[in-house]
Amino acid sequence: MKKEKLRIAVQKSGRLFEDSLKILKDAGISIDNGKEQLKASSGNFPLEVMYLRNGDIPQYLRDGVVDVAIIGENILVEKGQDIIRGEKLGFSKCRVSLAVPKTFKYSGIKDLDGLKIATSYPNTLNNYLEENGISAELHIINGSVEIAPNIGLADAICDIVSSGSTLFKNNLKEVEVMLKSEAVLAISPEISDSRKEILEKLQFRLKSVLNARTSKYILLNAPNDKLPEIFKLLPGMRSPTVLPLAEEGWSSVHTVINEERFWEVIDELKQNGAEGILVAPIEKMVI
Ligand SMILES: Nc1ncnc2c1ncn2[C@@H]1O[C@H](COP(=O)(O)OP(=O)(O)OP(=O)(O)O)[C@@H](O)[C@H]1O
Numbered sequence: 438m439k440k441e442k443l444r445i446a447v448q449k450s451g452r453l454f455e456d457s458l459k460i461l462k463d464a465g466i467s468i469d470n471g472k473e474q475l476k477a478s479s480g481n482f483p484l485e486v487m488y489l490r491n492g493d494i495p496q497y498l499r500d501g502v503v504d505v506a507i508i509g510e511n512i513l514v515e516k517g518q519d520i521i522r523g524e525k526l527g528f529s530k531c532r533v534s535l536a537v538p539k540t541f542k543y544s545g546i547k548d549l550d551g552l553k554i555a556t557s558y559p560n561t562l563n564n565y566l567e568e569n570g571i572s573a574e575l576h577i578i579n580g581s582v583e584i585a586p587n588i589g590l591a592d593a594i595c596d597i598v599s600s601g602s603t604l605f606k607n608n609l610k611e612v613e614v615m616l617k618s619e620a621v622l623a624i625s626p627e628i629s630d631s632r633k634e635i636l637e638k639l640q641f642r643l644k645s646v647l648n649a650r651t652s653k654y655i656l657l658n659a660p661n662d663k664l665p666e667i668f669k670l671l672p673g674m675r676s677p678t679v680l681p682l683a684e685e686g687w688s689s690v691h692t693v694i695n696e697e698r699f700w701e702v703i704d705e706l707k708q709n710g711a712e713g714i715l716v717a718p719i720e721k722m723v724i
C-alpha cells in the first residue's frame with residue numbers, strides 16, 4: 438500500500454516563500470526538489486509540498502485538494518472564514534489598514550462615509566465598514582492599490598501595511614488598522630483522520646521550532662546572597678539550574694527565558710549583581 442502523505446500548500450513565490458521553507462527545514466523536514474516543479478516531496482517526513490499562489494490557497498483547502506497550508510492570516514479573513522486556523526508562525530507580520538492622502542483632515546471613520554475606497558480586500562473592508570455603519574463605494578484592484586488616490590481613482594485605500602514606506606512614498610497616511618496578520622498554518626475542513634495524525638506530528642515539530650525561536654538560553658554568574666532576587670527575575674522552564682563556581686560564594690545560573698523578557702530584566706539582573714551574562718540561541722524546545 439502507498440504510504441499516505443500530508444499535502445501542504447506553500448506560496449510559490451512572494452513574501453511567504455522563503456520563511457515557509459525555512460520553518461519546515463528547521464522542523465527537520467527536508468524537501469527534495471526545487472520549486473520549479475510545483476510539487477515536491479520530503480525524503481524524511483510524509484509530506485508533499487504544492488507550490489501555489491497565496492490567494493488561491495483557501496479554495497484548495499476548502500476543496501480538500503491540499504490538507505494544510507502556510508498562508509497569510511489576512512487571506513483567511515478575506516476568503517477563508519470556513520478554513521481552520523492553526524498555529525501562528527511568527528513571520529510576514531503586517532496589518533490591513535485604511536489610509537488617506539496626507540492632506541485629508543481625518544478625524545474618524547465617519548469621514549469615509551460616501552467616499553470611494555480602493556482595495557484588494559473587499560470582504561474584509563465591507564465587514565469593517567458595516568460594523569462601523571459606514572457606506573462607501575469600493576474599487577476592487579489586485580495590486581498597486583496605494584497609487585489609486587494619486588490618479589483620482591479613489592479617495593482612500595485599504596491595503597497591507599508593514600513598514601509604512603509604500604504609504605509614505607505615495608503621500609498617504611494610515612488612519613485605521615482593520616486587522617493584524619502574520620503567517621499561519623491553515624487546515625482544510627476536509628482533512629482525513631489518517632492525515633490528521635501526520636498533521637499532529639508536523640504541528641508538534643513546528644511548536645518546538647517556534648518556542649525555540651522566541652526563547653534564549655542564558656547563563657550568568659552571581660553572588661550566592663543575591664540568588665533569591667535573581668530567581669524572581671528569571672522564570673525558567675521549571676526552575677534555574679545553579680552550579681557552584683570555583684570562587685567561594687559565587688554561583689553560575691542557567692535558565693531559559695523569553696527573549697523579550699530578557700531585555701526587560703537585564704538592567705535589574707545587573708543591579709542584583711549578575712555578571713558575565715551569556716545569551717545563547719536554542720535550536721529546538723520541546724515542552
Ligand atoms: N509588506 C509586507 N510585509 C510583511 N508581510 C506582508 C507584506 N505584504 C504582504 N505580506 C504578507 O505576505 C502574504 C503574501 O504576500 P505577497 O505579496 O507575496 O503575495 P500576494 O501577491 O498577496 O499573493 P499571491 O501568491 O497570490 O501572488 C500576504 O498575504 C501578507 O500576509
Ligand SMILES: O=P(O)(O)OC[C@H]1O[C@H](OP(=O)(O)OP(=O)(O)O)[C@H](O)[C@@H]1O
Nearest residue numbers: 580581596597598599600601602603604
Ligand atoms: O508598508 P510596506 O513595508 O511598504 O509594505 C506594504 C506593501 O507591501 C505589499 O506589497 P508587495 O511589495 O508585496 O507588492 P505586491 O503588491 O506586488 O504584492 C503591500 O501590498 C503594500 O503595497
Ligand SMILES: [Mg+2]
Nearest residue numbers: 451452580597
Ligand atoms: Mg504583495
